[in-house]
Amino acid sequence: MSGKNAKSTTLARQERSFLRFTVGQRWEHAILLLSGLVLLLTGLPQKYREFSISQDLLSTPEQIFLIRQVHHIAAIVLSLLVMYHVGRILVLMSRRRLPGDLLPTMQDLRDAWHMLQYLLFLRKDKPRFGRYNFEQKVTYWVVFFSVAIMGISGLIIWFPVQMTQVLPGGVVPAAKLAHSTESVALAIFIVIWHIYHVHIERLNLSMFTGRLSEEELRTFHEKEYQRLANQSGEMK
Amino acid sequence: MTPRTFHRQLFWLIVAGVSTVLVSLSLVVSPASAKPPTQETVKYCLSCHGNPTLSTTLPSGETLSLYIAQDDLNHSVHSNVGIECEACHNDISEYPHPAIQFQTKRELSLSYYQTCEKCHSSNYEKTQDSMHAQAAAAGNENAPVCTDCHGAHDVRPPDEPRSLISVTCEQCHSEIVKTYRESVHGAALMKDENPDVPVCTTCHGVHNIQDPRTSQFRVAEPELCAGCHADPQLMGKYGLSSDVYDIYKRSWHGVDVSVYKARWPTIWHDSAVCSDCHGIHDIRSTGDPASKVNEKNLLSTCQQCHPTAGPNWTDAWTGHNEISLERTPFLFYVEKFYGSFTPFVLWACVIYVILQIVRATVDRVRSSRP
Numbered sequence: 001m002s003g004k005n006a007k008s009t010t011l012a013r014q015e016r017s018f019l020r021f022t023v024g025q026r027w028e029h030a031i032l033l034l035s036g037l038v039l040l041l042t043g044l045p046q047k048y049r050e051f052s053i054s055q056d057l058l059s060t061p062e063q064i065f066l067i068r069q070v071h072h073i074a075a076i077v078l079s080l081l082v083m084y085h086v087g088r089i090l091v092l093m094s095r096r097r098l099p100g101d102l103l104p105t106m107q108d109l110r111d112a113w114h115m116l117q118y119l120l121f122l123r124k125d126k127p128r129f130g131r132y133n134f135e136q137k138v139t140y141w142v143v144f145f146s147v148a149i150m151g152i153s154g155l156i157i158w159f160p161v162q163m164t165q166v167l168p169g170g171v172v173p174a175a176k177l178a179h180s181t182e183s184v185a186l187a188i189f190i191v192i193w194h195i196y197h198v199h200i201e202r203l204n205l206s207m208f209t210g211r212l213s214e215e216e217l218r219t220f221h222e223k224e225y226q227r228l229a230n231q232s233g234e235m236k
Numbered sequence: 237m238t239p240r241t242f243h244r245q246l247f248w249l250i251v252a253g254v255s256t257v258l259v260s261l262s263l264v265v266s267p268a269s270a271k272p273p274t275q276e277t278v279k280y281c282l283s284c285h286g287n288p289t290l291s292t293t294l295p296s297g298e299t300l301s302l303y304i305a306q307d308d309l310n311h312s313v314h315s316n317v318g319i320e321c322e323a324c325h326n327d328i329s330e331y332p333h334p335a336i337q338f339q340t341k342r343e344l345s346l347s348y349y350q351t352c353e354k355c356h357s358s359n360y361e362k363t364q365d366s367m368h369a370q371a372a373a374a375g376n377e378n379a380p381v382c383t384d385c386h387g388a389h390d391v392r393p394p395d396e397p398r399s400l401i402s403v404t405c406e407q408c409h410s411e412i413v414k415t416y417r418e419s420v421h422g423a424a425l426m427k428d429e430n431p432d433v434p435v436c437t438t439c440h441g442v443h444n445i446q447d448p449r450t451s452q453f454r455v456a457e458p459e460l461c462a463g464c465h466a467d468p469q470l471m472g473k474y475g476l477s478s479d480v481y482d483i484y485k486r487s488w489h490g491v492d493v494s495v496y497k498a499r500w501p502t503i504w505h506d507s508a509v510c511s512d513c514h515g516i517h518d519i520r521s522t523g524d525p526a527s528k529v530n531e532k533n534l535l536s537t538c539q540q541c542h543p544t545a546g547p548n549w550t551d552a553w554t555g556h557n558e559i560s561l562e563r564t565p566f567l568f569y570v571e572k573f574y575g576s577f578t579p580f581v582l583w584a585c586v587i588y589v590i591l592q593i594v595r596a597t598v599d600r601v602r603s604s605r606p
Contacts, residue, residue, distance in 0.1 A: 161544050164548040164549050173552060174567045178574070189582060
């Protein structure tokens with residue numbers, strides 16, 4: 001219903017759009033997407049070596065080393081990205097300029113409860129969201145912690161001998177289990193949660209275009225729209 | 237009664253009497269002639285060869301004893317089924333014998349053993365593919381032939397008692413057999429003829445013994461050990477776990493080896509197989525302080541391949557054990573986490589998205605109706 005209206009109004013008049021993601025954030029997402037994809041594609045055949053398709057891919061011992069090297073390079077790229085991302089957070093925090101929009105709040109729990117009632121036909125209205133709704137916060141934090149687990153466990157199984165000079169030996173098989181299980185869990189999560197929400201439920205390409213239309217912002221992030229409207233009102 | 241009829245009767249009486257004597261004679265004699273001629277041949281041959289001092293000198297200067305002990309023949313599997321001297325000595329059919337053509341004793345053995353093929357063709361062919369045959373082809377005239385392991389005149393069941401097999405191999409491989417006898421397998425064999433432990437031929441094969449130093453042998457080794465060590469009944473007898481092979485297959489080493497076995501059996505690789513850690517002929521119980529995988533020696537065993545590994549390293553090896561809180565706490569909690577929390581989160585996501593799809597579909601259907 002709203003989708004239809006939004007489309008027609010978008011076509012009807014040139015609509016205002018709002019900056020949602022900076023160029024830097026979009027690059028971060030693109031690098032995360034690419035490095036993650038490379039890591040997944042080079043990791044799966046190593047995890048599921050008993051499958052003949054993996055063995056076709058790893059068709060020579062040299063191929064195994066190549067795939068492992070690609071995996072390691074992508075891991076370094078992702079690690080640099082994480083360092084940049086966390087470093088930027090720390091810098092912004094020190095300047096007290098970190099926007100707290102992504103932090104989970106009690107309101108998210110209330111929104112989730114509200115949404116659940118709506119989905120179960122117990123309420124007719126959807127919750128009104130701020131800049132990021134709880135679905136998007138869940139996406140961010142699941143990916144955040146998954147990447148942290150993958151990074152730490154990956155480092156342990158990449159340098160097991162060095163790591164056990166300091167860490168207890170038991171972390172090595174634990175890291176191996178965590179690394180391979182977390183990767184698949186994250187991949188499943190991305191497919192059912194993230195892909196559904198940004199491609200199937202509605203096509204939301206703001207992470208690539210950087211912008212949300214006024215209609216989209218008003219429909220899906222009403223509180224944020226109101227805040228921005230008030231802000232611009234005050235500015236005037 | 238006329239004298240003529242009397243004579244006729246007498247004639248028939250004599251015929252009957254003579255035939256009776258002949259028939260009964262033949263009955264008495266025939267069991268003797270139905271006996272295999274073996275004993276006769278053996279007896280005939282032993283009339284000379286039963287003399288312990290009978291010998292001849294070969295052109296090489298070696299003294300060839302020509303004495304055949306009756307006792308050896310009595311215990312031979314062949315004599316008891318009526319296989320006689322000339323079955324193998326098929327070049328000798330008369331006395332005096334033709335002159336001996338062989339220069340050395342070895343030459344004689346290498347010639348006569350070929351007659352084994354007449355009856356034992358399948359095993360004979362197998363030996364032709366063996367490592368021993370390769371050694372022979374490479375010019376080693378001491379490479380074993382049938383008679384070196386089985387004997388010549390005293391061929392007996394080769395595994396009665398079972399420990400006899402190791403004695404046979406020991407004739408040449410004395411160092412290895414000595415080591416083997418001190419191993420957990422060898423000791424059990426020597427002590428009470430244990431029927432379960434591997435003897436030389438269990439792992440190396442019997443007639444077609446292959447080179448155990450090849451990469452093919454190496455990648456197949458875990459399966460070889462698994463033949464016994466994955467058998468719950470057999471392992472249960474000795475209080476050993478039969479899961480060791482399955483757990484190994486899931487381990488880093490095991491996965492590596494399985495890929496090499498499937499794809500590149502001829503390419504050498506260093507990922508550990510059973511014998512790299514447990515030893516080969518010197519396998520000992522893990523509780524034995526001399527065992528390579530005993531707690532005290534484990535680190536130095538790991539360092540064979542991981543030279544810079546520190547003392548914490550051995551805990552990284554789960555030791556063919558299932559995950560447990562006591563032994564592998566880190567692994568235990570990680571597995572618990574991925575067995576409970578992660579599936580919970582993923583299922584919650586699935587259910588949430590399904591509810592969203594249902595709600596969106598219902599809304600769409602409702603709004604399409606006027």
